[in-house]
Amino acid sequence: MDSKAQLQDIRRKTRLRFLFTITTVGLYFSFVLNYTETGGRYISALALGAIPGPLVMFALLVVSFILLELLFLFRARERAGR
Amino acid sequence: MRCSSGVPLAGVPIWLLCTSAVQAAGDIEGEVARQPLNPVAIVMFLVFVAATLAISYWAAKRTRSSKDFYTAGGEITGLQNGAAIAGDFMSAASFLGITGLVFLGGFDGLVLAIGAFSAWPILLFLLAKRVRNLGSFTFTDVVSQRLERTRIRLVAVSGTIVVVILYLIAQMVGAGKLIELLFGLPYEIAVISVSVLVMAYVTFGGMLATTWVQIIKALLLIAGVTITAALVLAQTGFSFEALLQQAVDEHPKGAGILSPGLLFKDPVQVTTILVSMLFGTLGLPHILMRLFTVPSMQEAKKSAFYASLFMGYFYLVLVIIGFGTAALLYQQPDFFTGEGRLIGGSNMAAIHLASAVGGDLLTGFMSAVTFATILAVVAGLTVSGAAAISHDLYAEVICKGRPDSHRELQLTRITTVVIGVIAVILGILFQDENVAFIATMPMVVAASVNFPILFLSLYWPGLTTRGAVIGAIVGLLSSIGLIVIGPQVWVSVLGFERPLFPYNYPALFTLPLALLVTWLVSMTDRSTRGILDRQNYNDLLVRSEYGPDGELEVARH
Numbered sequence: 106m107d108s109k110a111q112l113q114d115i116r117r118k119t120r121l122r123f124l125f126t127i128t129t130v131g132l133y134f135s136f137v138l139n140y141t142e143t144g145g146r147y148i149s150a151l152a153l154g155a156i157p158g159p160l161v162m163f164a165l166l167v168v169s170f171i172l173l174e175l176l177f178l179f180r181a182r183e184r185a186g187r
Numbered sequence: 188m189r190c191s192s193g194v195p196l197a198g199v200p201i202w203l204l205c206t207s208a209v210q211a212a213g214d215i216e217g218e219v220a221r222q223p224l225n226p227v228a229i230v231m232f233l234v235f236v237a238a239t240l241a242i243s244y245w246a247a248k249r250t251r252s253s254k255d256f257y258t259a260g261g262e263i264t265g266l267q268n269g270a271a272i273a274g275d276f277m278s279a280a281s282f283l284g285i286t287g288l289v290f291l292g293g294f295d296g297l298v299l300a301i302g303a304f305s306a307w308p309i310l311l312f313l314l315a316k317r318v319r320n321l322g323s324f325t326f327t328d329v330v331s332q333r334l335e336r337t338r339i340r341l342v343a344v345s346g347t348i349v350v351v352i353l354y355l356i357a358q359m360v361g362a363g364k365l366i367e368l369l370f371g372l373p374y375e376i377a378v379i380s381v382s383v384l385v386m387a388y389v390t391f392g393g394m395l396a397t398t399w400v401q402i403i404k405a406l407l408l409i410a411g412v413t414i415t416a417a418l419v420l421a422q423t424g425f426s427f428e429a430l431l432q433q434a435v436d437e438h439p440k441g442a443g444i445l446s447p448g449l450l451f452k453d454p455v456q457v458t459t460i461l462v463s464m465l466f467g468t469l470g471l472p473h474i475l476m477r478l479f480t481v482p483s484m485q486e487a488k489k490s491a492f493y494a495s496l497f498m499g500y501f502y503l504v505l506v507i508i509g510f511g512t513a514a515l516l517y518q519q520p521d522f523f524t525g526e527g528r529l530i531g532g533s534n535m536a537a538i539h540l541a542s543a544v545g546g547d548l549l550t551g552f553m554s555a556v557t558f559a560t561i562l563a564v565v566a567g568l569t570v571s572g573a574a575a576i577s578h579d580l581y582a583e584v585i586c587k588g589r590p591d592s593h594r595e596l597q598l599t600r601i602t603t604v605v606i607g608v609i610a611v612i613l614g615i616l617f618q619d620e621n622v623a624f625i626a627t628m629p630m631v632v633a634a635s636v637n638f639p640i641l642f643l644s645l646y647w648p649g650l651t652t653r654g655a656v657i658g659a660i661v662g663l664l665s666s667i668g669l670i671v672i673g674p675q676v677w678v679s680v681l682g683f684e685r686p687l688f689p690y691n692y693p694a695l696f697t698l699p700l701a702l703l704v705t706w707l708v709s710m711t712d713r714s715t716r717g718i719l720d721r722q723n724y725n726d727l728l729v730r731s732e733y734g735p736d737g738e739l740e741v742a743r744h
Contacts, residue, residue, distance in 0.1 A: 126309055157294075
């Protein structure tokens, strides 16, 4: 791989890293919505039976972070396999 | 509002236990209510100590070089390292502190849990691969790759030492109070015991022993919280909804515990806590150092993922335990003082819950796990501090990267002992002080000094040494300055009526300021060194992605 191709490859990977990072950071700070009136109303719609929306959101965030990591690792492996 | 004089528990989010909002959580007080000796806890703890000392003996025979000492020879697998990272990070505060907050304030306690968890995906996406490929032993190695070695190393070492020492003070004071409370041991004996054990692990077994202490502790903690959560759920027929209902019925705040707003009301306050925790964790030197203990960048990425799995599970189980304390403890007057306070403060809620659902055996087990937790965290800090002095400062700055390896290893061991002694002295000196602000600083400093240098050196071609140095100094001074004029120091320590700055954790303001100053100074830097720093970026970029072997790594991965 020549240096130009290397830099292109790195740029692609960096874009991917930032995409995952921005998604994670966005989801993370959406937790603050719990402390705003409008956000709180939307989040309460996530309720599952007697389990309130904010608690469901907490669990969803933890699970979605792990899923994002899995997706990132799979994509990295897939690209390396090509 | 005043934070208790004794304060914090061991572990990462302990500093948050002292936010004004968390005052109500009733941290461990200066004069703790010492518990009677718990024989089960003592026996279990002695078993743990014997096992970990045996591991240190085994590790000592394998620790012959600096590389062995700092990074366990780079032979830890991704799974083991992930467990060790989790062991380093899932602190007594995570377990006792967050549970105590949920016991008092319900949902709001989970702000700290999400804050403590979210750094791990970012570590995987942004840092794991590049840091692993560029560094040798510490994050300082990474930032000195493209910038002027001596100046940037001195700045990064200062950041590391500040974080480690402050963190250590908070750990030792928290450990002394906690052990006094759990085991009935006098404060000084508790502090000395922690230090002596950690010195034994680290001086002889280096990172290898530290890693296994952290792995064992992580597994014990996971087992402990799983058993406790299962026993809690058994009380309500394994129905989480029924558990929540019972918590609402028993808790003085009723249904309010299921919604935000009991401990935190201001969205800016929540945001600044989240910023401090996320970016502070990404700048913790003892956590970043763990990325060098694995043989490849693939394993480094796996480490971050496995760490997330362990911690994700832990924090989800903590929801059950937290609401379990609300459901089960308020109905049992035995756990409360005559004035209606939980015996030992709310940080004891998890231990009382273990007692309520599992009797003396589970209480003893969880107490022993808590002690093990403190040892694991302090051991990680000690290795990191020793590496900063003997590797970053002695080997790389004083010896210009060509140290005598035997002498370096010797110095590392001496440094470890010195750090252990300093930890005892500081622990005893600060035992009656308000260390809340000291416990706050490491995360804010890590977020405002270490993280910006590390992130920009990896991702911004325009960074220059001058920009990094001035940005780091501004990050450090602004962090300390805003903490001093904030509620913890200005009001609680200095006795003024109102703080000049309203938030305890100023990373929301200091991190952007450090980034802005770094950017501005770098952009206007026309020095020869600045030009060289920019030119170095592409070379660094290729090595950070493909490793030192370049093409070879591409083919391999």
